[in-house]
Amino acid sequence: MSKAGDFAPVRQDIAKLLHQPEYDDGSAGPVLVRLAWHSAGTYDAETDTGGSNGAGMRYEAEGGDPANAGLQHARVFLEPVKAKYPWITYADLWTLAGVVAIKEMGGPDIPWLGGRTDYVDDSKLPPRGRLPDAAQGGDHLRWIFNRMGFNDQEIVALSGAHNLGRCHSDRSGFEGAWVNNPTRFSNQYFRLLLSLQWKKKTLANGLEQFVNYDEDSETELMMLPTDIALTQDKAFMKYVELYARDKETFFADFTKVFSKLIELGIVRDGEGKILNTDNQKGGYHS
Ligand code: CCH
Structure with a gap:
């Protein structure tokens, strides 16, 4: 049993549970990355609401947002870790799991600090609709x-x-993977955005996505309308081209932006202690 606040063994146990032969492409990694992102991506800078602190997705108001469909799989994967280290908060566990998964899948080492609490301030609950809608375009991405x-x-x-x-298809309604090896972190997504021909396809449920079918390997890859939107806007396209040709720059920039994402709404002192949370107040507790 590790002592409270010692995250090294927690990281090791998260790394161990990534291997899931029966699940998707054999790894819990991708869905854990999505859990970390959706836990944080509700943040609104203007009202200072949402964000990873509080782990609000445990409750129906946020967890039941259709945008979060399927993320219960990620939370269930992490339950044994929470049981083994009861001192870790869900807010820390979910963000740490994303960071560990990225690293284990060959991605960069993203700085991570703990200290988030599972206290949800009712007045700061994010409304639904703050996460992006994949059926939209570039204006929506900027807005979000x-x-x-x-x-x-x-x-x-x-x-x-x-x-x-x-x-x-049973979560977002879209179907398929973006790259051939979806459990390996790389800049392949950007390269395929530029190098393949993407054809619009209407799914049985009426949603439109973009696909590329490779005759030789008989595999179909996909892009969401929001992914294609990155190639239809000059300002976005500049960075798609940069990251497609320069993996190092992509890794460096991704590191910075993902660590910023999981810190949204969190204010720390010089020692890294979170200042703007009050675990003693009423509200939800885990
Ligand atoms: Fe995403 N994402 N995402 N996404 N996402 C989906 C899956 C993943 C959008 C829509 C979707 C980010 C940004 C966006 C992951 C990480 C990130 C799915 C399929 C949709 C739809 C969900 C399903 O059916 O299971 C849209 C729109 C945006 C707008 O920008 C960002 C940012 C991140 C992280 C930094 C990961 C990982 C997945 C795969 C999840 C899995 O279960 O395999």
């Missing part, structure tokens, strides 16, 4: 991500996470 405080370059860098995992 500028609200969190991200610029064009950061939007494109973050989108590179679609190198991981897949869409599920």
Whole structure:
């Protein structure tokens, strides 16, 4: 049993549970990255509401947002870790799991600090609809991500996470993976955005996505309308091209923007202690 606040063994146990032969592409990694992102991506800079602190997704108001469909799988994967280290908060566990998963899948080492609490301030509950809608275009992406405080370059860098995992018809309604090896973090997503021909396809449920079918390997890859939007806007396209040709720059920029994402709404002192949370107040407790 490790002592409270010692995250090294927690990291090791998260790394161990990534291997899931029965699940998706054999890894819990991608869905854990999505859990970390959706836990943080509700942030609104103007009202200082939402963000990873509080782990609000445990409750129906946020967890039941259709945008979060399927993320219960990620939370269930992490339950044994929470049981083994009861002192860790869900807010820390979910963000740490994303960071560990990225690293284990060959991605960069993203700085992570603990200290988030599971206290949810009712007055700061994010309304639904703050996460992006994949059926939209570039204006919507700016609207969503500028609200969190991200610029064009950061939007494109973050989108590179679609190198991981897949869409599920029973979750978002979209279907398929972006790259051939969706459990390996790389800049392949950007390279395929530029190098393949993407054709619009209407799914049985009426949603439109973009696909490329490779005759030789008989595999179909996909892009969401929001992914394609990155190539239809000059300001975004500049960064798609940069990250497609320069993996090092992508890794460096992704590191910065993902660590910024999981710190949204959190204020720390010089020692890293979180200042703007009050675990003693009423409200939800885990
Ligand atoms: Fe994403 N994402 N994402 N995404 N996403 C989906 C899956 C993943 C959008 C829509 C979708 C980011 C940004 C966006 C991941 C990480 C990030 C799915 C399929 C949709 C739809 C869900 C399903 O069916 O299971 C849209 C729109 C945006 C706008 O920018 C960002 C930012 C990140 C992280 C930094 C990961 C990883 C997945 C794969 C999940 C899995 O279960 O395999």
